[in-house]
Amino acid sequence: MTDSHLTRRSLLRYGAYGAGAAALAGTAASWDRLTGADIPGRDDGSLVVATLGPAYGPEAIRTLQEGFAELHPDIKLRINAVQAVDWSDFFAKILTQVAAGTAPDLVYVATEGVQLFAQRLGVALDKWVKRDAAELKEYFTDVHPSLVESMMYEGSLYQLPVEFNAADMYVNRQVLRRAGADFPPADWTRDDFTALLRDMKRSSGARFTPYFWTNRLWGGVVPWLFANDTNLLTESRAPGGAWLWDGFYPAAQRKGRGGGFRWTTPQVTHDRVEEVYDYLASLIQDGLCTRPEGGNGQNLIGVFSTGRVGVTPAGGFWAGGLHLAGMERDGFDVQYFPRWRTQRMQYGAAGYALLRTSTMQDEAWEFIKYAARKDTLEWLFATNQTTPARRSLLTAGRYAKTGPAHWPVFYDTLDRFPDTGPIPAPPQVAEVEQVLLKHTGTALASARSVRPALRRMQGDLEKAMERDV
Amino acid sequence: MTNTQTPPARAERPTAPPAPAPKGPSARDRGTRLLATLFLTPTIVGIVVFTVVPIAGSVILSLFHWNVIDSPSYAGLSNYGEVFGDETVLVSFRNTLVFMVFAVALQLLVALALALTLNGRMPVWLRSVFRSAFFFPLVLSAASISVVMKYLFNQDFGVINWLLGFVGIAPVPWLTSENAAMATVVLVYVWQQFGFSFLLFVGGLNNIPKEIHEAAALDGATGLRKHLTVTLPLLSPTLLVASVVGIINALQVFEQPYVLTNGGPGDSTRTVVMVIYETAFEQLRFGEASAVGVLLFVLIMAVTALQFRLSRRFVHYQ
Numbered sequence: 001m002t003d004s005h006l007t008r009r010s011l012l013r014y015g016a017y018g019a020g021a022a023a024l025a026g027t028a029a030s031w032d033r034l035t036g037a038d039i040p041g042r043d044d045g046s047l048v049v050a051t052l053g054p055a056y057g058p059e060a061i062r063t064l065q066e067g068f069a070e071l072h073p074d075i076k077l078r079i080n081a082v083q084a085v086d087w088s089d090f091f092a093k094i095l096t097q098v099a100a101g102t103a104p105d106l107v108y109v110a111t112e113g114v115q116l117f118a119q120r121l122g123v124a125l126d127k128w129v130k131r132d133a134a135e136l137k138e139y140f141t142d143v144h145p146s147l148v149e150s151m152m153y154e155g156s157l158y159q160l161p162v163e164f165n166a167a168d169m170y171v172n173r174q175v176l177r178r179a180g181a182d183f184p185p186a187d188w189t190r191d192d193f194t195a196l197l198r199d200m201k202r203s204s205g206a207r208f209t210p211y212f213w214t215n216r217l218w219g220g221v222v223p224w225l226f227a228n229d230t231n232l233l234t235e236s237r238a239p240g241g242a243w244l245w246d247g248f249y250p251a252a253q254r255k256g257r258g259g260g261f262r263w264t265t266p267q268v269t270h271d272r273v274e275e276v277y278d279y280l281a282s283l284i285q286d287g288l289c290t291r292p293e294g295g296n297g298q299n300l301i302g303v304f305s306t307g308r309v310g311v312t313p314a315g316g317f318w319a320g321g322l323h324l325a326g327m328e329r330d331g332f333d334v335q336y337f338p339r340w341r342t343q344r345m346q347y348g349a350a351g352y353a354l355l356r357t358s359t360m361q362d363e364a365w366e367f368i369k370y371a372a373r374k375d376t377l378e379w380l381f382a383t384n385q386t387t388p389a390r391r392s393l394l395t396a397g398r399y400a401k402t403g404p405a406h407w408p409v410f411y412d413t414l415d416r417f418p419d420t421g422p423i424p425a426p427p428q429v430a431e432v433e434q435v436l437l438k439h440t441g442t443a444l445a446s447a448r449s450v451r452p453a454l455r456r457m458q459g460d461l462e463k464a465m466e467r468d469v
Numbered sequence: 470m471t472n473t474q475t476p477p478a479r480a481e482r483p484t485a486p487p488a489p490a491p492k493g494p495s496a497r498d499r500g501t502r503l504l505a506t507l508f509l510t511p512t513i514v515g516i517v518v519f520t521v522v523p524i525a526g527s528v529i530l531s532l533f534h535w536n537v538i539d540s541p542s543y544a545g546l547s548n549y550g551e552v553f554g555d556e557t558v559l560v561s562f563r564n565t566l567v568f569m570v571f572a573v574a575l576q577l578l579v580a581l582a583l584a585l586t587l588n589g590r591m592p593v594w595l596r597s598v599f600r601s602a603f604f605f606p607l608v609l610s611a612a613s614i615s616v617v618m619k620y621l622f623n624q625d626f627g628v629i630n631w632l633l634g635f636v637g638i639a640p641v642p643w644l645t646s647e648n649a650a651m652a653t654v655v656l657v658y659v660w661q662q663f664g665f666s667f668l669l670f671v672g673g674l675n676n677i678p679k680e681i682h683e684a685a686a687l688d689g690a691t692g693l694r695k696h697l698t699v700t701l702p703l704l705s706p707t708l709l710v711a712s713v714v715g716i717i718n719a720l721q722v723f724e725q726p727y728v729l730t731n732g733g734p735g736d737s738t739r740t741v742v743m744v745i746y747e748t749a750f751e752q753l754r755f756g757e758a759s760a761v762g763v764l765l766f767v768l769i770m771a772v773t774a775l776q777f778r779l780s781r782r783f784v785h786y787q
Contacts, residue, residue: 092750099537120538207634209625215733290625291645294731303626430751441734445647453735469536469753 046078047363049352050097050104052090053083056380063379068370075363080104087112088430098357105358106367110350112217115153115260116427116469123354124156126243128365133247139372140248142390144414145257147349148244150422155240155259159351160372161389163381165315166347166413166420167223168334169193170404175210175310179203184335186409186416190227190279193311193338197288200310210310211283212300215292215440217433218348218423219313221276227340230272232424232436232461233263263426266461268454272341277443277450284444292441301325304332313337315347316387316410319402323384329403336409336416345413345420349389387411431464524766531759538753548760558761560736561744562768564651568726568740569719571655572662576715577708580663584670585696600671604664611661615728618657619644622729647737650730654738658725662718666711673707674700705784713776720769741765 056064061079068077084090087110094107098121109117118124129136140148143161151159169184176183179199184192197210204210214220225231237258245254267273283289301318303309305327314334322332337345352371354364370376377388384402387410388394399407414420426432435457443453494502531548535541552558583603587596606614621628622643630640643653677700685699701708723742726732732739732747741761749758 088751095537095753096750120536207625207631212625291642292734293623293645294733308626430753434747434751437731438733438735441645442647445734 044076044078046076047106047360047367048078048080048104049106049108049367050080050082050094051108052087053081056081060380064371064376067376067379068367071370072363072366075360075366077367088433091116091430098355103355103357105360105364106352106354108350109159109353111150111348111422112425112429112433114151114158114353115425116429117353117355118153118156118158119427120469121353121355121357122153122158123356123358123361124158125160125354125365125368126156128362128368129157129244130247132369135369137248139390142374142392144389144391144411145245145249145253146414146418146420146422147347147389149241149257149260150347150349151351152238152241152244152258152260154238157241157244159353160368161349161351162372162377163351163386163389164347164349165218165317165387166345166410167219167313167337168315168345168409168413169337170304170312170314170318171333171335172304172307172310173331173333174307175200175204175208178307179310183333184338186336187343188335188338190338190340194283194288197283197310198286201288204307204310208308208310209290209303211289212304212309212312213290213292214300215294215437217425217429217436218346219315220292221280221436221440222423223313223337223346224276224280224340225273226344226346226421227337227342228272228276229341229344230267230270230276231263232266232268232273232432233426233465234265234267235421235424236262236264238262261422261424263424264465266458266465268461269458274450274454277440277454281444281446281450292437292444294437316407317385319399319404319407320384320386323402329399329401330405331403333404334406334409336413342419343417345417346423347413347420348423351389426465427469428464428467431467432461435460435464527759527762527766530755531757531763533756535755536753537755541756544756548756549764551757552760552764557736557739558741558744561739561741562764564737564739565720565722565741568651568655568658568722569716571652572658572719572722573712573715575655575659576663576666577711579659580666580711581670581708583663584667584674585700587671588674600668603667606661607664609661611724612728614661615657615725618725619729622653622657644730645734647734650734650738654722654726654729657729658719658722661725662715666715669707669711670704673704677703702785705780706786709776709780709784713773716772716776717769720765720772 051061056079061081065077065079068075082090082093084093091109091113094104097103107117139160147161147164148157151157151161171183173183179196180203181196181199184196200210201208222232237256238260240259241257245257249257280289284291300309300312301321302325304312305322305325319334323329336343352364352368354361354368358364372389374390374392377390377393381388381393384398391411394407394411396407424432439453439457439460443450443457530541532544532546533541534544534548583599587599620626624630624640624642624645627643629643633639633641641649643649681699681703682695685695690698721742722740723746726738726740727743727746730738732743742765745758745761745765748754748761
């Protein structure tokens with residue numbers, strides 16, 4: 001027997017190894033796949049509600065839980081406050097939970113994610129809304145139809161809006177006084193706006209920025225597109241929705257409403273879009289406006305409160321933020337976004353989406369109704385960290401401490417300009433947003449770069465919209 | 470008389486004694502091996518579970534379309550085709566290589582210069598203060614540092630431009646200009662990272678025997694020449710380690726560009742890992758993201774192998 005052959009002992013040894021490995025593999029194969037749900041305490045039969053962490057502090061969560069327990073002692077509730085820097089980060093974390101097998105039953109979703117969730121993960125609320133129509137009548141009477149329409153997708157309702165923020169214009173009163181300018185009227189135009197920025201710049205020196213804006217989907221370029229009567233993507237309405245409009249809204253309010261928005265073909269090479277970019281580029285060129293920078297409005301509160309910024313687009317959430325930053329209620333004020341070809345405004349809303357994977361759908365619906373109640377919203381949004389979706393909650397008392405003086409603007413934006421519309425957010429919203437931010441940065445680098453950047457943006461948006469999510 | 474004697478027969482080469490039958494390892498050796506295996510097992514298991522399996526998983530996932538929500542569907546090599554046809558991905562690879570070159574070069578230069586400076590005559594307590602100060606940024610979270618830096622480098626309200634204003638320099642668009650953004654990201658990254666190379670160099674310098682420097686001094690070498698002909702060659706193994714680690718880290722840069730510029734303006738600071746994150750977690754294209762990840766893995770392996778190959782020429786071991 002040569003060395004190349006196995007000895008009997010080796011053969012026996014390798015045979016034993018093989019048998020052992022096979023036994024291990026067989027055992028492993030017979031195990032159920034381990035998922036996040038297997039972690040002790042994860043799946044305890046609670047109704048799990050995922051919220052955007054920073055928006056809901058511990059006090060709010062406690063209030064939400066205790067209030068719901070009083071109404072429904074039989075339903076165990078767990079609030080999962082997911083920490084995230086913005087909505088896209090939040091959605092990414094929720095999707096990771098879905099992939100891990102620990103999907104929540106309900107997810108707090110803003111306009112940015114409504115269609116993505118509706119198309120891929122959500123359950124339409126139609127049957128419950130029809131069943132509990134009598135109970136919900138009061139809610140719909142109190143909530144503007146535009147907000148409700150933004151939560152519809154292809155004829156069905158996916159969320160009950162609980163909050164929203166329109167892109168209104170905050171004006172620094174301290175800077176206004178310094179410039180000797182009057183508070184702008186409600187029907188101010190783009191040219192009035194430019195003139196005000198020039199006055200502010202003249203009176204405030206070199207280290208002052210008249211107009212600050214953040215490069216993002218809400219409150220960035222898009223409100224200017226709306227004001228110039230255009231959009232990133234062609235906008236139309238899906239058919240359907242009559243079941244809701246006819247049941248809850250009077251004829252005047254349901255006129256022109258459909259089954260939710262559709263955003264389809266990109267149109268950023270159109271003249272009106274170019275006009276907007278040219279306008280912003282000219283403001284930057286003249287030192288009246290910041291160059292496009294990413295981030296959120298939180299970065300700005302400090303510099304705004306010290307009088308280094310004159311005007312910025314923000315929603316009702318800023319009233320609470322500025323108050324917490326120590327700004328007096330008469331230090332700032334709010335006005336509608338200026339008119340260009342139109343005075344159509346942009347807004348984003350949010351509510352709870354029910355996931356298909358939920359095994360507690362009826363219980364989840366009870367939570368959705370509870371979360372949209374007037375008293376619940378009153379507790380939750382006591383510090384004016386947002387604009388409640390219910391009109392009746394916007395009272396003088398609510399803004400007596402935090403301001404601003406023109407607080408009715410927040411809700412009147414919807415009433416006064418009924419064509420005010422939601423952020424263009426098709427299911428491909430993440431890629432659309434990324435393309436917008438990227439090319440806006442390039443487009444506004446110099447006056448000559450607008451057209452080439454918009455051409456590239458058009459191409460990238462077309463690719464994004466063709467892609468199936 | 471002739472010598473008729475026949476020469477003595479050549480002594481036959483003594484045959485080698487038969488080799489002793491190979492003995493198996495002694496009981497003591499076997500015990501040592503078993504102990505070594507036991508000690509190594511957790512590391513091996515860790516490498517397999519946390520490195521080999523995820524790499525294999527990424528390679529497999531790169532052959533599928535998967536959006537987290539639906540089941541994965543086999544895509545063959547089409548994800549790689551998509552990746553090579555995507556301008557953003559190609560730009561991100563270019564950006565990452567540019568970033569790597571400048572960040573690593575600057576990091577090594579700064580670290581080496583400071584290590585050499587601190588290696589000179591200096592009170593021990595002062596040296597400790599400097600060492601701690603240089604190492605401190607490394608233990609901070611890159612994301613937190615980047616948030617702070619974003620404020621400091623803000624064109625309109627940042628402290629940096631405010632200070633420059635005192636010497637008559639106009640505000641610089643540090644983060645919002647395509648020309649300046651990458652340089653700013655490199656600066657922030659180097660500021661945070663050079664402490665690691667610095668510590669390596671300090672250790673390396675301490676390991677160079679004084680006698681060699683004294684001998685060089687006797688031969689007339691002074692100042693820069695002493696560093697070039699004595700210090701650097703003897704420090705070359707440390708330089709190799711610092712550059713290998715530096716390059717691997719730089720090729721995976723994410724936090725600084727993500728927080729400071731979010732990849733902009735345009736794509737000017739978008740790096741490969743940012744593209745992987747955005748493609749996977751924002752656009753839900755996990756197959757393509759994995760394909761980009763696999764390509765990055767191949768790039769890192771190739772660059773590291775090239776470094777070791779080239780190092781044969783310039784690394785000197787005592």
